[in-house]
Amino acid sequence: MKSILGSSQTKINKQKPLVSIYWDSQNVYLTEEEAKSLVAFAKLKGRLISQKIYYNSGCKSQVPTKVALKSIGFIFVDVPCPLKNSADNQLIAHCIKDMNSKNAPDVAIIVSGDGDFEDLVLNLKKLSKKAIVIAQRGNVKQSLKIAADEFKFVDELPNLVSNKAGLQKDDKLPYITYNDAVNCFIEAIKTAIQEGKSTTYSIIANLMCQSQRFPNYKGVSTIHKPDGTKFSSFKKFVAAVVKQGKIKLQNEEMLLV
Known part of the structure; x- marks a missing residue:
């Protein structure tokens, strides 16, 4: 009986889309609670397999609270290079590498409103990957917003999670x-x-x-x-x-x- 249930569970997990988070902390600041909502939102989209934060340790304002965020599974990627867009380029390189790996994600959640990620989003779509962009109000490039398969503002996450990402009550069909x-x-x-x-x-x-x-x-x-x-x-x-x-x-x- 145990082996049958185990096999069934494996099948279910394989059917779920694989999800990875790529968070540009130079562009988007999240509190601990917002970060938790981000993780919960990602898990609604499928099986979360990776969650990375890109930052520059040379800029103290860009270093999020490591202890709290590590406890919810985030991996910190320090890009101390002083050159402009160095962290952005590292995020893009990692995302492309992930998409060509054996365990490639089906869904990439880009946490940034920076227009530099527009080409990445368009390339993900060419690979039949779903690109979700999450940004802060007043700090998002319109072309990036339009290019994304799905776009959300940071302050929308708590409600999306509490409402199960748009699932309606009383067994109504989702959207x-x-x-x-x-x-x-x-x-x-x-x-x-x-x-x-x-x-x-x-x-x-x-x-x-x-x-x-x-x-x-x-x-x-x-x-x-x-x-x-x-x-x-x-x-x-x-x-x-x-x-x-x-x-x-x-x-x-x-x-x-």
């Missing part, structure tokens, strides 16, 4: 952001092609609902558009993705561009 829905959609098309299936509306919609990477998608009614409104039908969602130039329709089938 999924528009960008996540698009990524889920493209993933479903790729899966259909790999499995030799057609890419019609019904097949793609069904594959999206089966996605392990985007478990919050439970139908078009769960998609939240950037302006807060929802799509009235799956076909209208598809039309929006076509308009973006991400796919094209041909004889009622969806093709990647």
Whole structure:
């Protein structure tokens, strides 16, 4: 009995997306409680496998409370180089290295509002990795915010965690952001092609609902558009993705561009 449960648990863990945190403390300051909310938020996204803080020990204001943060699993990466963006470059190098490792994360949480990370986010998306950006209000580059698959402000974390990252009460369906829905959609098309299936509306919609990477998608009614409104039908969602130039329709089938 014990071995059966152990095998089942291993299978469940493998299905969870792997998550890593990359925190630029030169750009974002978090209190101990905010850091705990960050970790809790990351765990809602999957299995947290790495959480690193990048700082310059030469700048005392950049050194967070090590004892408290080490107790919740953070690894400190000191980049004492006086050159500009040295810590940013180290964070980017580590993230890219992680993505090419055997235990590569599926989700990268970048804690910074610095526009220097925009290219990193875009490259993560090309690798089919999910890029989540968390920044402080008044200190975020708009282009970085737009590039991210998901964006949150630091002060939103406590409520997101207490509400289970958007899960509604009374067993209502959870929501999924528009960008996540698009990524889920493209993933479903790729899966259909790999499995030799057609890419019609019904097949793609069904594959999206089966996605392990985007478990919050439970139908078009769960998609939240950037302006807060929802799509009235799956076909209208598809039309929006076509308009973006991400796919094209041909004889009622969806093709990647």
